[in-house]
Amino acid sequence: MVTIVVFSHLRWDFVFQRPQHLLTRLACHYRIVIVEEPLHDGAGPARLERTEPCPNVTVCRPRTPLDLPGFHDDQIALVAPLLADLLPPGETPIAWFYTPMALPLLQELTPRLVVYDCMDELASFKKAPRQLLQRESALLNLADLVFAGGPSLYEAKRHRHPNVHCFPSSVDVDHFAQAQGAAASHPDQEHIPGPRLGFYGVIDERVDLALIGALADDHPDWQLVLVGPVVKITENELPRRPNIHYLGQRDYADLPRFLAGWDVCLMPFAINEATRFISPTKVLEYMAAELPIVSTPIADVVGPYGGVVAIAAGAQEFGVACAEALALEPAERAARTAAMREQVARTSWERTAQAMADLLDAAYTEASQAAEEALSTPVRRAGTA
Secondary structure (H helix, E strand, O other): OOEEEEEEOOOOOOOOOHHHHHHHHHOOOOEEEEEEOOEEOOOOOOEEEEEEEEOOEEEEEEEEOOOOOOOOHHHHHHHHHHHHHOOOOOOOOEEEEOOHHHHHHHHHOOOOEEEEEEOOOHHHOOOOOOOHHHHHHHHHHHOOEEEEOOHHHHHHHOOOOOOEEEOOOOOOHHHHHOOOOOOOOOHHHOOOOOOEEEEEOOEOOOEOHHHHHHHHHHOOOOEEEEEOOEOOOOHHHOOOOOOEEEEEOOOHHHHHHHHHOOOEEEEOEOOOHHHOOOOOOHHHHHHHOOOOEEEOOOHHHHHHHOOOOEEOOOHHHHHHHHHHHHOOOHHHHHHHHHHHHHHHOOOOHHHHHHHHHHHHHHHHHHHHHHHHHHHHOOOOOOOOO
16 A cells, blocks of 8 residues: 655644545555655654554654754754654655645655645745745655635646646535535534624634624624634634624534524635635535625636525625525525535535546556666666667
């Protein structure tokens, strides 16, 4: 079984999203070893903490005495020696990157294949490392395969590499369909009266906090429920109103129960550089729950799903769209539900992971054959015929 060594800026035990969905399914075909960003640990020399959260997946978390963020150059120097025992001697793995910042660690492996799963335009995010663009260019030069996490990212990368494939995030339909028949919503929101308009996900610079505040002010009878961790912004930046409820990070398993108690699902993303290329996973998850959805005009929502998702720009228009969603007549709701079912039926994480595995297998076989041919071809000496 071939090993995929994954370099990730996202923690495995953070929000359950694209990497976890894909890698747990690819673990049916490959041994998965994930190397996370280092964590500060002043207790001693650098070490590698290993866990096995699910079958065939090993998560390696470097702990170092340096209090420096991410795959900082000084961290790289401490992490590199820790990777020596990741693989059996002579194994030629697949190297898989979620962040170009880890690229210097590639020299610690002898990969047969290099893959870049570009799920976000990380250089546009708040506090992005200054070397990120340079390292991404280097990674694109080295990569054998590039997967783009949505149509906008695909358009941005397809002219920069000859082998780019568009794999938008998919959905676990059965999991989120549990929200349709739930007898009761999650108990932690039962004290909140209706109507409830909900959002789950990371709350950071990509969420339009001003829109949330204005929506709460303009509609004090609506209850806005936000589920998810607050990252890269301070708690003081969050709008505070009696009808805004922050319920914190929750397990992936709990999300359908929160959905079961909502009347409208929200995607209140800011329109800025950080959201220019995003392809929100939650849009299909909301659809699998068969709830009305209102979104700001994110390109990868408007293009594929504009006929199913209500699109609204600005607080006033967003509020109008939410009011219309709350007031849907049975016939309108049935038509919207049918359209949602048609959308989610077109994709699944299983299909996406299998399509990726097919590309990986073909590329790995081709690279292996090329390596064997190179070894078997005699080297001609200068001056010989």
